[in-house]
Amino acid sequence: MARRYLPVAAFAGLIVAIQLATLFTGTDYHLTQLTMTAYYSLVIVGLCMLIGYAGQISLGHAGFFAIGGYLSAFLTTYNLKPHQGGFVSLLLKSGVLVARPDAYGGDLLTVHPWLACVVAILLTVIVAYLVGGPVLKLKGHYLAMATLGFGIIVYRMVLGTGFLGAADGISDVPGFPLPAGLVITGKSSARVSNYYLAWGLVILGVVLLLNLVHSRVGRALAAVHGAEDAAEAMGIPTARYKLNTFVLSAVFASLAGVLLTHYNGGIGPSEAGVMKSVRYVAIVAIGGMANLWGALSMSLVLNYLSLRGYFGTYDDAVFGVILILIMLFAPDGLLRRHLFSDLKRIVSRNPEEGAP
Amino acid sequence: MTLLSVRGVSKRFGGLQAVNDLSFDVAKGSIKALIGPNGAGKTTIFNLISGSLHPDCGEIVFGGTEIQAMSSCQVAVRGMVRTFQHIRLFPKMTVLENIMVGRHVHSRAGFLAGMLNLPFTWGEEQRIREKSFEIMELLGIVPHSGTEAASLAYGQQRVVEIGRALACEPKLLMLDEPAAGLNMRETNEMGRVISRIREMGVTVLLVEHDMSLVMKISDEVVVVSYGEKIAEDRPLAIQKNREVIRVYLGDDE
Numbered sequence: 218m219a220r221r222y223l224p225v226a227a228f229a230g231l232i233v234a235i236q237l238a239t240l241f242t243g244t245d246y247h248l249t250q251l252t253m254t255a256y257y258s259l260v261i262v263g264l265c266m267l268i269g270y271a272g273q274i275s276l277g278h279a280g281f282f283a284i285g286g287y288l289s290a291f292l293t294t295y296n297l298k299p300h301q302g303g304f305v306s307l308l309l310k311s312g313v314l315v316a317r318p319d320a321y322g323g324d325l326l327t328v329h330p331w332l333a334c335v336v337a338i339l340l341t342v343i344v345a346y347l348v349g350g351p352v353l354k355l356k357g358h359y360l361a362m363a364t365l366g367f368g369i370i371v372y373r374m375v376l377g378t379g380f381l382g383a384a385d386g387i388s389d390v391p392g393f394p395l396p397a398g399l400v401i402t403g404k405s406s407a408r409v410s411n412y413y414l415a416w417g418l419v420i421l422g423v424v425l426l427l428n429l430v431h432s433r434v435g436r437a438l439a440a441v442h443g444a445e446d447a448a449e450a451m452g453i454p455t456a457r458y459k460l461n462t463f464v465l466s467a468v469f470a471s472l473a474g475v476l477l478t479h480y481n482g483g484i485g486p487s488e489a490g491v492m493k494s495v496r497y498v499a500i501v502a503i504g505g506m507a508n509l510w511g512a513l514s515m516s517l518v519l520n521y522l523s524l525r526g527y528f529g530t531y532d533d534a535v536f537g538v539i540l541i542l543i544m545l546f547a548p549d550g551l552l553r554r555h556l557f558s559d560l561k562r563i564v565s566r567n568p569e570e571g572a573p
Numbered sequence: 574m575t576l577l578s579v580r581g582v583s584k585r586f587g588g589l590q591a592v593n594d595l596s597f598d599v600a601k602g603s604i605k606a607l608i609g610p611n612g613a614g615k616t617t618i619f620n621l622i623s624g625s626l627h628p629d630c631g632e633i634v635f636g637g638t639e640i641q642a643m644s645s646c647q648v649a650v651r652g653m654v655r656t657f658q659h660i661r662l663f664p665k666m667t668v669l670e671n672i673m674v675g676r677h678v679h680s681r682a683g684f685l686a687g688m689l690n691l692p693f694t695w696g697e698e699q700r701i702r703e704k705s706f707e708i709m710e711l712l713g714i715v716p717h718s719g720t721e722a723a724s725l726a727y728g729q730q731r732v733v734e735i736g737r738a739l740a741c742e743p744k745l746l747m748l749d750e751p752a753a754g755l756n757m758r759e760t761n762e763m764g765r766v767i768s769r770i771r772e773m774g775v776t777v778l779l780v781e782h783d784m785s786l787v788m789k790i791s792d793e794v795v796v797v798s799y800g801e802k803i804a805e806d807r808p809l810a811i812q813k814n815r816e817v818i819r820v821y822l823g824d825d826e
Binding site: 425426428429432433434435436437439440442443444446447448449450451452453454455461465 | 623625644645646649650654655657661662663664665666670673674675677678680681682683684686687688689690694697698701737738741
């Protein structure tokens with residue numbers, strides 16, 4: 218038990234250390250990218266559960282991220298004032314709508330972010346079940362292609378839908394109010410609190426997933442990954458377990474989409490793009506597939522570098538290259554479980570191989 | 574008392590009648606062997622009974638329930654568990670973890686309970702662990718409990734696979750060629766293991782090529798050839814059965 222949570226504490230310490238480092242070096246503007254990194258990391262750990270532990274690939278998780286982000290953005294920015302009818306006034310009376318001034322001083326009446334979030338997650342769950350049900354019967358390349366198809370559909374839909382802002386996306390999304398006066402928002406005054414809120418959520422997500430990995434369900438998923446027919450013969454309903462994991466990872470992606478959209482104050486179609494899905498898979502792969510900590514640390518480093526613009530205009534290309542290199546030279550990922558023993562073996566074997 | 578009853582089961586693959594109007598019973602507490610020449614349809618019969626395949630016609634009754642339309646998962650939940658001709662362990666899991674998976678049907682922690690690490694799961698995990706060690710002790714594989722399954726010797730992998738099946742506490746254990754790939758010493762040991770399993774009250778149905786093993790441990794033998802039953806009797810009588818000898822060794826003419 219202690220062994221499971223010790224790395225959690227260490228990681229929390231790292232998060233605090235990073236914040237203190239930015240404080241003392243006067244570079245706290247980095248916290249903005251680090252906060253965004255946290256939300257992307259939420260997608261990564263959920264996807265890591267699906268790919269690494271249940272053994273099912275998805276090249277469509279940017280689609281779930283976009284469903285969450287776009288739905289929440291639409292509901293919290295769409296003005297219901299001109300539609301004051303029976304249903305809207307009913308919503309108004311039940312307190313799920315909020316009035317606020319818009320950017321030009323006009324009156325806005327929109328859905329409360331919490332309700333928008335709940336609706337977004339619920340829709341994600343429904344879509345994930347509808348897509349995952351038939352698609353998870355496929356294996357390997359076929360599953361990858363089918364989920365890729367789903368991702369492309371979501372991308373083209375947000376790009377082609379007028380009320381979702383088409384190529385511009387949705388902007389002026391309000392902050393997400395939390396208890397105790399906290400708000401998820403990109404305002405620089407709330408930078409530190411948002412940094413901790415975001416990473417706190419990631420750590421909570423990782424703890425939940427670690428618990429799952431070490432539970433009866435985690436064992437069953439590892440069994441499905443290892444030998445699906447044998448798992449089925451042991452009484453594990455493999456189809457249901459795969460589907461539930463798919464939905465779970467979709468919910469992680471969707472929640473990240475919702476919160477990052479409120480943090481950024483908007484969302485654009487690039488968040489739904491195929492290259493985003495490829496990036497998520499690449500990070501899970503380089504992190505060591507069935508290694509939540511590996512995926513999380515790689516996500517922290519790579520997303521941060523990418524968001525700070527270190528990869529320049531080659532941003533997407535870098536992640537494509539990473540994916541290719543990993544698949545070629547280290548299909549178990551860089552940070553896999555037996556990394557050190559493998560390295561030791563390679564080092565100790567080399568002299569023999571050199572001999573004639 | 575009959576535990577498993579196969580009644581008029583047929584299965585056709587394209588132009589091949591793999592199993593034709595096959596019927597036999599397995600009595601509770603017995604060891605029954607299914608033998609026949611290569612390609613006789615033994616593994617197909619196994620797959621039909623265990624739910625991996627579904628018969629074109631006929632019924633399979635297990636413990637009073639018709640199971641021919643059920644999936645192998647549903648069949649396993651009802652207490653019928655199988656091993657595979659080509660060992661199907663979970664390669665990257667340890668021996669202990671492999672056997673713990675066998676306790677799946679006897680535990681109930683779901684996704685939510687697992688994620689929240691609910692207190693009731695702690696005791697459950699503890700019981701799963703204890704039961705798994707009990708089974709490993711029975712089979713003499715406790716020293717390997719922490720070893721990755723894929724790195725075990727072939728014979729040991731077979732024992733682990735049987736252990737995993739036993740962890741389900743099945744009413745009927747189906748063994749698909751348990752002695753395949755084993756040397757003589759390992760085969761004898763396997764025979765003892767199977768007899769011990771029967772003494773625990775588990776009914777056993779096995780497909781096997783090793784005749785000495787079959788004759789030594791089974792109570793009854795069913796012989797199939799080209800998907801049809803040609804004999805069903807006690808081992809000694811089977812050894813003297815003219816039809817069986819003809820199928821195995823060919824005609825005199």
